[in-house]
Amino acid sequence: MTINLRPPHFRDPMALDPSAELPLPIDSELLDTPSILVDLDQVERNIASMASLAKRRGMTLRPHAKSHKSTFIADLQLDAGATGLCLATAGEAEVMWRHGVADLLLAYPVLGRAKLDRLAPIVEAGSLTMVADSVEVASGYSDLACRTGREIAVLIEIDSGMRRAGVPPEQAGAVAVEVDRLPGLRVRGILTHAGHSHAALDQRGIEEVARDEVRAMQQARETVERAGVTVEVVSAGSTITTPYLSSDDGITEVRPGTYVYNDLRTLSRYACTPDQLAVTMLATVVSRGPARATLNAGSKSITTASTVQHGHGHLVNRPRSGFALLSEEHGVLELATEDDDLRVGDRVQILPIHVCVWMDLQPEVYGTRGGQVVQRIRVDAMRRSL
Amino acid sequence: MTINLRPPHFRDPMALDPSAELPLPIDSELLDTPSILVDLDQVERNIASMASLAKRRGMTLRPHAKSHKSTFIADLQLDAGATGLCLATAGEAEVMWRHGVADLLLAYPVLGRAKLDRLAPIVEAGSLTMVADSVEVASGYSDLACRTGREIAVLIEIDSGMRRAGVPPEQAGAVAVEVDRLPGLRVRGILTHAGHSHAALDQRGIEEVARDEVRAMQQARETVERAGVTVEVVSAGSTITTPYLSSDDGITEVRPGTYVYNDLRTLSRYACTPDQLAVTMLATVVSRGPARATLNAGSKSITTASTVQHGHGHLVNRPRSGFALLSEEHGVLELATEDDDLRVGDRVQILPIHVCVWMDLQPEVYGTRGGQVVQRIRVDAMRRSL
Numbered sequence A, B: 001m002t003i004n005l006r007p008p009h010f011r012d013p014m015a016l017d018p019s020a021e022l023p024l025p026i027d028s029e030l031l032d033t034p035s036i037l038v039d040l041d042q043v044e045r046n047i048a049s050m051a052s053l054a055k056r057r058g059m060t061l062r063p064h065a066k067s068h069k070s071t072f073i074a075d076l077q078l079d080a081g082a083t084g085l086c087l088a089t090a091g092e093a094e095v096m097w098r099h100g101v102a103d104l105l106l107a108y109p110v111l112g113r114a115k116l117d118r119l120a121p122i123v124e125a126g127s128l129t130m131v132a133d134s135v136e137v138a139s140g141y142s143d144l145a146c147r148t149g150r151e152i153a154v155l156i157e158i159d160s161g162m163r164r165a166g167v168p169p170e171q172a173g174a175v176a177v178e179v180d181r182l183p184g185l186r187v188r189g190i191l192t193h194a195g196h197s198h199a200a201l202d203q204r205g206i207e208e209v210a211r212d213e214v215r216a217m218q219q220a221r222e223t224v225e226r227a228g229v230t231v232e233v234v235s236a237g238s239t240i241t242t243p244y245l246s247s248d249d250g251i252t253e254v255r256p257g258t259y260v261y262n263d264l265r266t267l268s269r270y271a272c273t274p275d276q277l278a279v280t281m282l283a284t285v286v287s288r289g290p291a292r293a294t295l296n297a298g299s300k301s302i303t304t305a306s307t308v309q310h311g312h313g314h315l316v317n318r319p320r321s322g323f324a325l326l327s328e329e330h331g332v333l334e335l336a337t338e339d340d341d342l343r344v345g346d347r348v349q350i351l352p353i354h355v356c357v358w359m360d361l362q363p364e365v366y367g368t369r370g371g372q373v374v375q376r377i378r379v380d381a382m383r384r385s386l
Helices: A040-056 A071-079 A092-097 A113-124 A135-148 A169-180 A197-198 A203-224 B039-054 B071-079 B092-098 B113-124 B137-149 B171-179 B195-200 B203-226
Strands: A035-039 A083-085 A105-107 A128-132 A152-157 A186-191 A233-236 A279-289 A292-295 A324-328 A331-334 A345-349 A364-369 A370-378 B035-039 B085-087 B104-106 B130-133 B152-158 B185-191 B233-236 B281-289 B291-295 B324-325 B331-333 B349-352 B364-369 B372-378
Touching: A035 A040, A035 A169, A040 A364, A071 A083, A071 A092, A071 B130, A083 A092, A092 A105, A092 A113, A092 B233, A113 A128, A113 A135, A135 A152, A135 A169, A135 A186, A135 A370, A169 A186, A169 B092, A186 A203, A197 A203, A203 A233, A233 B071, A292 B203, A345 B085, B035 B039, B039 B071, B039 B364, B071 B085, B071 B092, B071 B372, B092 B104, B092 B113, B113 B130, B130 B137, B137 B152, B137 B171, B137 B185, B137 B324, B171 B185, B171 B203, B195 B203, B203 B233
Parallel strands: A035 A364, A083 A105, A105 A128, A128 A152, A152 A186, A186 A233, B035 B364, B085 B104, B104 B130, B130 B152, B152 B185, B185 B233
Antiparallel strands: A035 A279, A279 A292, A279 A345, A292 A331, A324 A331, A364 A370, B035 B281, B281 B291, B281 B349, B291 B331, B324 B331, B364 B372
8 A cells, every 4th residue: 555645846866966056076975976977177178189180180070969968068069160969869869959959960760750750840940960771761751851841861871881770882872862762852971880890809900990981981972973862971980980080081071979078998999098088987885895895886877888808897096996796786896905995985986888878877967177076967868769 | 059949848758659548559659669568467477476475485575676666566566465665775765655655675785965864754754674784884874863863773784695795694793783782773684685696507506596595694693693683584585586485494574676577687597487578678670781680779778788698688589580789779680581571660579688777767668468558657766876
C-alpha cells in the first residue's frame, strides 16, 4: 500500500546547491559528487585551436554538438567562427534550433513521422540540412519538404571505410541522382565519418584512415558530379582525422565533436595532448579497504567505456591507481602504494574515457576557472536520442 | 550570434506520442524508437516467482529498485508482498519515499551534507535504514540523527568477497560496537552484496560464491553478537545468489533487483531462463549495407555493457546476427545470411545485456501485453545518482 505524496514541483537534485553563489571553490560541500567539472580556460583554448586549424586549412568548421549537448558551449563555438552545428538526433537539433542556431546539419538518417514532424519548424525556417544514404530515408525527407513547402538540402552519406552507414563512393552518383530527383530535395554535397580511426593500430594507421577518407570523398565527388549533380559541400573530419585534412584535398567542411573537451580515447588516438583534457568527474571516496578505495562514481556515471591502456578511467595526478571494478554506483580503485593516503570523504578527479557519453548523463555540468566553479552549464540536450 | 527562442514549456520528447490512446500495437508509428518495451505479464510472473522463492525459504524480500527506478514497478513488488525497497542513492530513496513507500533501506555509504540533508524528511518519518562500513560514514548518520531527533537504524556492510565495500567479517564486531555507540544510531544487523558472482567461472563457481556469502554473514553475525550488539537483520542475496540462500543459513532478508526484468548478464549466470527476459529495446534499421544493418540504438541507449557470449546485445529471434560496432547513436549489426531480409525502416527488438543501466537512460518505458502497449511507465528515478 502506497499513497502518492509526490508534490507537483518535485525536481531532480543538482550537484551544485541551487543557492550556491559563484565563484565557489571546487572543494566546497555545496558541490556534491559525482559531478562534472569543465575547465573553461582550456575549453576556450581547444575551441580556438580547432577554429584556427580549420581556417588555416581552408575548411569551414561545423562542430558536432553531440559531444557537449549544451547551448552554452555551442555559443562559444559559434562565437569563435563555427559556421553552424552538426547534430546526431532530431532532439539535439530541436534544442539548438530553439536556442537560435540558424545553420544545423543533422548528420543521421532520420526515419519516421514522429521525428520528421518535430523537424518541420526547422525546415520551415530554412535552417536544416539533412543526410541520407538511401532513397528510403530520403523519401521521408521529400514528404517533409512537400508538407512544409520548403526545399530541403541533402548531403549523401559516403562510407569511407567505417562500415557503419553510407554508400560506397562508386555508388554515390546513382544515389545522389535518385535523391535529387525526389520532390522538394536538392543534393548539395557529400558527407562521411571515418570513425574506423578508433580501430587503427597506431598513429600511422590513423593517418592511413584519414587518407582513405580523402580518397573516398574525391571518388564520391567525381561519381556524383559525373552523374550531373553539383557538389558544393564535402563534409568530413572527426576530432581524430581533422589534423590530416585540408581544402587542398577537396574537403570543404569538418565536423569534429570531442575536441571541445577531449578524452582519453582521443588522447590515445594522438588527437590531443594531456593538457588539453578539459573535463573531469569529481568523485568521493566512500569506502576504503586494503589497497582499495571505492568511489561514488560507477557505470551509471562514468559508463563502462574503456581503452586498453586506461581501463575505465584515470585519476588526475594518480596514474598508478586504476579501476579494478565498476558497479552501477561504485567505482572500485585498486590503489598503488603511493595513493594509500586516500581516506573516506576525500575527493578525486577522474579523466573521461569517452566524454560524449558522460555528457549525456548529467543535466548540468560546472565550468571552472583557477579551481573555482564560475558557471553552471546546462546540458540542454541530455538524453535526447529521439 | 544566437537569439534565445526557447519557449518556457519546451519539453523533452517521449517515444510514445503524448496523444496516443492505449492499447496501441507496438508497430504503430506513434511509438518512436529507440524505446523500451516491458512485458507486463512476464514482469508479474517474475515478481511472483521471486516472492514465492523468498517466502518458501523463510526470508523477507526487499527488491532493489535501482533496476527499475520506477514507482509503478515498485508498487507491483510491494503488492506482491515485498517488505519494502532497497535503494542505491539518496535520489532514488527520495523518489520512493515521496511516492509513499514507508520502509526504505539505502544500501550505500552516504557521505556529505548535501545528500544527508535531503534524507532528513525520510529519517523524520522513521522510514529509513542506512548502511555503513566505517565510522567516518556512520558519523554523518549520527549528526543527521541528532539534527532530526530521530534514531537511525544502521546495518553494517560486510565484505563477503567482492572487495567493493564492507568490512571483513572478523572486523564486523568492532565496527558495529563503534557505530552503535554513536549518538542516535542503533545497529540492527548486517548486510552484504556478493557481486563477485559475476566473476565466477561457471554455475558451480556461483554456488561457491553464495556459500561464501553465507559463511561470511554467519561469521560476521557471531563477531557482532559476541561484541554485544544484537543482530536482527541479516540482509544478503542478489538476483544471482538468492536461489542458493535460505533462512536455515541465517539469512533473514534478500535484496535482488534485476529479477524483475532479467537480462543476458543474469541469464548467463543461470539466474533466469530465456522466457523470463521481460524487457527489449525497440530499434529501427536506419541503414543497410552488405551483411550490415545499422540500428538507431547505440551506446547512448544500449550502453557499452557486454558479455563474452552476447557482445553488446542480442536480437529477439535473430540469434546469428550480433553487434559488430557501437557508436553513440548507431548500433551496427553484422548480419547472418538468414537476416538479410532486414530493410531500412524495419524494427527489431534488442535484449539487454544489463537492464539496470538501460533503465537509467529513459524517462518513460512502455508496458505491453500481447503485443500491445497498454501502459506508460514513468522511470521516476532516472539518472538520480546524487
